[in-house]
Amino acid sequence: MEFFNAIVALSNFVVIPALAYGSQLALGALGVTLIYGILRFSNFAHGDTMAFGTMVTILMTWWFQSIGIGLGPLPTALLAMPFGIVGCAAMVLLTDRTVYRFYRAQKVKPVILVIVSMGVMFVMNGLVRFIIGPGDQRFADGERFVITARDFKTMTGLDEGMAIKSTQGITVVTAVIVVGLLFWFLTYTRTGKSMRAYSDNEDLALLSGINPERVVLVTWLIVAALATVAGTLYGLDKSFKPFTYFQLLLPIFASAIVGGLGSPLGAIAGGFVIAFSEVTITYAWKKVLVYLLPESLEPSGLVQLLSTDYKFAVSFVILLIVLLFRPTGLFRGKSV
Amino acid sequence: MNPVMKNTALFIAMAVLLLLTGIVQSWNSALLILNMGLISAIMALGVNLQWGFAGLFNVGVMGFVALGGLASVLITMPPVPEAWAAGGPGVLLGLLLGAASIGIAIWAYPRLPKGRVRVLGMGAILVIGFIVYRAVFDPAVAAIEAVNPATSGYLGGLGLPVVLAWPVGGVLAAGAAWIIGKSALGLRSDYLAIATLGIAEIIIAILKNEDWLSRGVKNVIGLPRPVPNEIDLQNDPGFVSTAEGLGLDPVTASSLYVKFGYAVLFTIVLLILLWLAQKALHSPWGRMMRAIRDNETAAEAMGKDVKGRHLQVFILGSAVCGIAGAMMTTLDGQLTPGTYQPLRFTFLIWVMVIVGGSGNNLGAVLGGFLIWFLWVQVEPISGFVMDVITAGMAEDSAVRAHLLDSTAHMRLLTMGVIMLLVLRFSPRGLIPEK
Numbered sequence: 001m002e003f004f005n006a007i008v009a010l011s012n013f014v015v016i017p018a019l020a021y022g023s024q025l026a027l028g029a030l031g032v033t034l035i036y037g038i039l040r041f042s043n044f045a046h047g048d049t050m051a052f053g054t055m056v057t058i059l060m061t062w063w064f065q066s067i068g069i070g071l072g073p074l075p076t077a078l079l080a081m082p083f084g085i086v087g088c089a090a091m092v093l094l095t096d097r098t099v100y101r102f103y104r105a106q107k108v109k110p111v112i113l114v115i116v117s118m119g120v121m122f123v124m125n126g127l128v129r130f131i132i133g134p135g136d137q138r139f140a141d142g143e144r145f146v147i148t149a150r151d152f153k154t155m156t157g158l159d160e161g162m163a164i165k166s167t168q169g170i171t172v173v174t175a176v177i178v179v180g181l182l183f184w185f186l187t188y189t190r191t192g193k194s195m196r197a198y199s200d201n202e203d204l205a206l207l208s209g210i211n212p213e214r215v216v217l218v219t220w221l222i223v224a225a226l227a228t229v230a231g232t233l234y235g236l237d238k239s240f241k242p243f244t245y246f247q248l249l250l251p252i253f254a255s256a257i258v259g260g261l262g263s264p265l266g267a268i269a270g271g272f273v274i275a276f277s278e279v280t281i282t283y284a285w286k287k288v289l290v291y292l293l294p295e296s297l298e299p300s301g302l303v304q305l306l307s308t309d310y311k312f313a314v315s316f317v318i319l320l321i322v323l324l325f326r327p328t329g330l331f332r333g334k335s336v
Numbered sequence: 337m338n339p340v341m342k343n344t345a346l347f348i349a350m351a352v353l354l355l356l357t358g359i360v361q362s363w364n365s366a367l368l369i370l371n372m373g374l375i376s377a378i379m380a381l382g383v384n385l386q387w388g389f390a391g392l393f394n395v396g397v398m399g400f401v402a403l404g405g406l407a408s409v410l411i412t413m414p415p416v417p418e419a420w421a422a423g424g425p426g427v428l429l430g431l432l433l434g435a436a437s438i439g440i441a442i443w444a445y446p447r448l449p450k451g452r453v454r455v456l457g458m459g460a461i462l463v464i465g466f467i468v469y470r471a472v473f474d475p476a477v478a479a480i481e482a483v484n485p486a487t488s489g490y491l492g493g494l495g496l497p498v499v500l501a502w503p504v505g506g507v508l509a510a511g512a513a514w515i516i517g518k519s520a521l522g523l524r525s526d527y528l529a530i531a532t533l534g535i536a537e538i539i540i541a542i543l544k545n546e547d548w549l550s551r552g553v554k555n556v557i558g559l560p561r562p563v564p565n566e567i568d569l570q571n572d573p574g575f576v577s578t579a580e581g582l583g584l585d586p587v588t589a590s591s592l593y594v595k596f597g598y599a600v601l602f603t604i605v606l607l608i609l610l611w612l613a614q615k616a617l618h619s620p621w622g623r624m625m626r627a628i629r630d631n632e633t634a635a636e637a638m639g640k641d642v643k644g645r646h647l648q649v650f651i652l653g654s655a656v657c658g659i660a661g662a663m664m665t666t667l668d669g670q671l672t673p674g675t676y677q678p679l680r681f682t683f684l685i686w687v688m689v690i691v692g693g694s695g696n697n698l699g700a701v702l703g704g705f706l707i708w709f710l711w712v713q714v715e716p717i718s719g720f721v722m723d724v725i726t727a728g729m730a731e732d733s734a735v736r737a738h739l740l741d742s743t744a745h746m747r748l749l750t751m752g753v754i755m756l757l758v759l760r761f762s763p764r765g766l767i768p769e770k
Contacts, residue, residue: 042526099756111393111525115690116759118683122752125679129745246679250537253530305466309545316534323523323531 001158006291008160012149013287018272018279020168020237023175026271027230028248029255030182030264031223037199037262038219039100041113046227046252048124051245052091053228054235055132057084058139065141073143075170081232089224095120096220104216121246128242137240140167160291167237178229179268182222186264191218199262247312251278254315258322260329269330274315282308343698343767350705357713364588367595369712374602375664377704380688381606381613381697382656387686388695388769389622390649391629393525396516396532398681399539400654403512404505404661405671406543409550411501412560412666413493419483419548420491426476427491427548430469437465480548490551498562502605502662509658510651512539517647536682543673550671557670563597566590598667605663606701609656613697625649626695657685679748684711687755693765702767710754711747718746 028050035043043049060080070076099120103113146169149161186192191214198205198215206212231245238244255274259266284302293299306313322329354373358366379397386392441461448454481489512535520531544553569575569590579589616622628635628642636642665671684707692703722739729736758765 042529044529099760102760111391112759112763114393114526114529115686116756118686119752119755119759122679122683122687122748122755124752126745126747126749126752130742130749133742134745243677247537250530250534254534257527257530307545309541310538312534312537312541316531316538319534320519320531323527324519327523327527 002291004156005158005160006288008152008156008158008162009287009291012160012162014276014279014283016162016164016168018276020171020233021279022272022275023171024230024234024237024271025248025251025255025275026268027175027178027226027233028252029259029267029271030179031226031230032252032256033259033262033264033267034219034223034226036256038195038215039104039113041110041117042253042261044114044117044249045095045121045124047246047249048121048128048242049088049092049224050227050231050234050248051128051240051242052124053084053088053224054231054240054245055084055128056087057081057228057232058132058137058235058240060084061139071142073166075140075142075167075236077139077232077236078170078174081228084228084232085225088228089221091124092220092224093217095123096216125242125246132242134242137235139240140236142166165237167233171233171237174229174233178226182226182264185222191215195219250312251275251315254319257319258329260331263329263331266329266331273330274318277318278311278314281305281314282311339767339770343702346702346766350702350709353706353709357709364591364595365712367592367599369709371595371598371602371667372664372712373705373708374599374606375660375667376685376688376708377701378602378606378609378660378663379657379685380692380700380704381609382653382660383685383689384653384692384694384697384700385613385616385656386650386653387689388697388700389617389625389629390646391525392521392646392650392653393529394532394650394653395529395678395682395686396534396536396539397657397685398676398678399532399536400509400512400657401661401664401681402536402539402543402673402676403509404502404658404663405665406550407505407508407658408498408501408559408662408665409556409671410493411496411504412498413556414495416483416488416490416492419480419488422483423476423479423548424491426472427480430473430476433472434465434469437461437469440465477546477548488551489554490548490556498560498666499601501666502659505662506655506659509661510655513651513654514647517650521643521646521650533678533682536678540673540676543671543676550673553674555670555672555674559666559669559671561666561669562601563594566594569593602663602667605659609659610697610701617697684751687751689765690755691758691765693767693769695769696765696767699765699767699769703765706766707751707754710750714747714750715743718750719743 028046031049032043032046035041035046057077057080060083061075061077064070064076064080069079071079099116100113103116143166146164146166147162149163152162153159186196194205194210195215195218197208198210198212202212205215231240234245234248251274255270256267257270258273259268259270282304284304286299286303289299289303354366354370357369379401382400383394383397386394441458444457444461445454448457480491483489516532516535520528520535523531543550546552547554550556566587567590570586575590575593576586579586582589584592624635624640625645627638628640628645632642685704688703688707689700690703691707692701693699719740722743726733726736726739
């Protein structure tokens with residue numbers, strides 16, 4: 001019994017939140033890694049792209065809510081997400097046409113593109129704050145829990161409850177569907193294959209008659225979709241605030257690099273590595289240990305390795321360790 | 337028009353902008369912009385040293401600026417003897433033990449046989465080190481934070497003169513830069529960017545959470561200043577009669593006098609650093625740095641120590657940012673870790689360098705002044721623009737209220753647009769590198 005209580009406490013406070021957070025990071029990191037693979041630069045504006053897509057989704061959600069359209073137990077935001085994706089795609093295509101294409105034609109060094117993306121970051125950040133304001137926005141509705149702690153206790157008769165928020169469930173399910181679609185697209189469709197070819201060897205791909213502008217266009221569309229989905233899921237699960245999305249840049253980049261920049265599989269693995277380490281290292285283990293250890297050995301403190309405010313430090317240290325010992329990441333990404 | 341004349345004209349135009357602010361708004365706000373402009377110019381000089389001279393992509397400026405701020409607390413605030421007695425030695429011992437376990441791990445790494453033994457050995461050293469460190473460190477911290485938590489609850493500083501804090505801020509930032517550079521400088525440019533971004537966030541997290549060090553988010557206020565207090569001046573009959581002789585009201589006069597004092601001090605620091613940076617740029621060392629920046633492989637083939645030089649210039653640039661950070665905290669009179677935001681303290685400095693002209697010290701300085709001026713003035717300007725746009729709308733229109741509320745966010749948008757325009761149409765900046 002004690003053992004099962006420990007397992008339940010562990011999944012309630014560590015495994016489930018980390019799974020949801022990891023899926024959000026993985027979706028974000030997939031966007032970063034695709035841009036890196038095809039356009040060959042680290043996009044500093046990615047956090048703000050996520051914020052922009054989420055903002056459009058939120059505005060549509062509010063409109064749907066005001067005219068009484070909903071999905072019953074599911075959040076209305078899922079219905080608004082396609083509109084968010086369209087809005088975000090329009091935005092990134094506009095920036096690509098007005099900003100990035102010029103530098104692509106000049107074949108500038110990647111670091112110049114990074115600096116350019118800093119400018120785009122400012123503009124997008126300003127736009128988002130201008131339109132929706134810098135404050136917190138909550139837009140989740142529908143059922144709050146798939147299973148509440150009390151139901152779980154009565155069901156199993158354990159002392160520990162396990163709650164699964166519906167946003168956590170939706171996050172994981174959506175992430176699985178989106179990632180499945182993405183891999184199907186990259187592996188089996190003609191466009192997906194040409195994208196991979198372009199990422200592997202640009203010159204060879206051009207020689208085989210692949211249209212680079214088309215590849216870039218499709219990449220931006222996919223990135224916009226991934227960013228909006230990631231942003232909306234994060235916003236549903238926690239809350240939407242432009243500054244938080246900007247700060248997500250660090251764990252997202254850490255995930256992409258840990259997995260290996262340019263490798264989609266790596267981005268997913270990296271997202272979960274970062275999420276699980278952040279949550280386990282900042283979790284107070286006392287609750288779990290109390291069940292597992294004999295009474296004489298019970299810890300007096302919280303057994304928290306680091307306070308939650310240091311979660312950035314965790315993703316950063318993992319990033320550094322990977323870079324020092326395996327510079328191309330876990331899944332052998334590219335190193336331009 | 338030759339470059340010297342053009343540059344002089346640009347700086348004169350900048351001075352005219354400040355004078356106009358003085359005439360149209362108030363001399364107080366003109367001096368306020370000037371003071372922060374001087375500090376921004378120093379930060380831009382530091383970033384220019386790294387990016388313009390050596391092509392190092394540092395987006396952790398915020399961290400070094402904050403370390404400079406920490407230095408001004410640690411140097412100038414009076415020590416808290418009760419806190420030292422309660423936990424001073426414990427904290428120091430804990431930190432030493434922590435550092436020692438990392439040192440042992442680094443020492444042992446190459447000496448342990450490869451494979452499982454090394455992994456387990458390193459794990460054991462680090463885990464035991466961490467437990468010992470926490471066991472010594474935690475009670476000491478708790479003891480310190482229990483000493484008058486409302487007013488102190490930290491170790492305090494050394495109670496030394498303020499001006500000393502500025503070079504110490506530089507040294508502190510240089511120390512952090514050495515550690516970062518040792519571990520991250522070998523990485524490619526975008527990896528270095530992410531690494532520095534992360535370090536800056538960590539430094540801010542430490543400042544926010546380690547209450548024993550600088551009171552965390554409870555802030556340290558009332559830092560000693562290198563110039564007299566306004567109140568003292570207002571109570572000084574000599575000063576009051578001089579001010580009245582000039583036709584000024586003593587309150588305004590005292591505030592102007594104090595700001596002017598800061599401006600003089602900051603100008604001296606800026607001129608010294610600018611002179612040093614110009615000397616460095618035109619020395620054989622500066623030429624070598626640019627050679628490394630333009631072609632690392634060729635420079636290495638010529639026998640230049642690329643890694644060593646990169647580390648050197650990274651430390652120097654970060655130290656300059658640290659000095660500016662210490663000066664800024666002195667100007668504010670308080671250390672508020674909650675206010676450090678990457679957009680303001682890292683990316684804005686980058687806009688300054690890009691707009692001014694990377695690789696040119698004068699350009700960085702001009703960019704510092706100009707962008708800071710715009711950062712402050714965009715808000716009133718866009719407020720005015722919004723008033724004009726919304727003038728035709730109904731009083732109670734929701735769109736109108738939203739537009740008027742949002743003027744504060746126009747600065748980010750404007751900075752981004754300026755940066756993108758400069759990168760597109762004048763990528764070498766206002767004063768290009770020679």
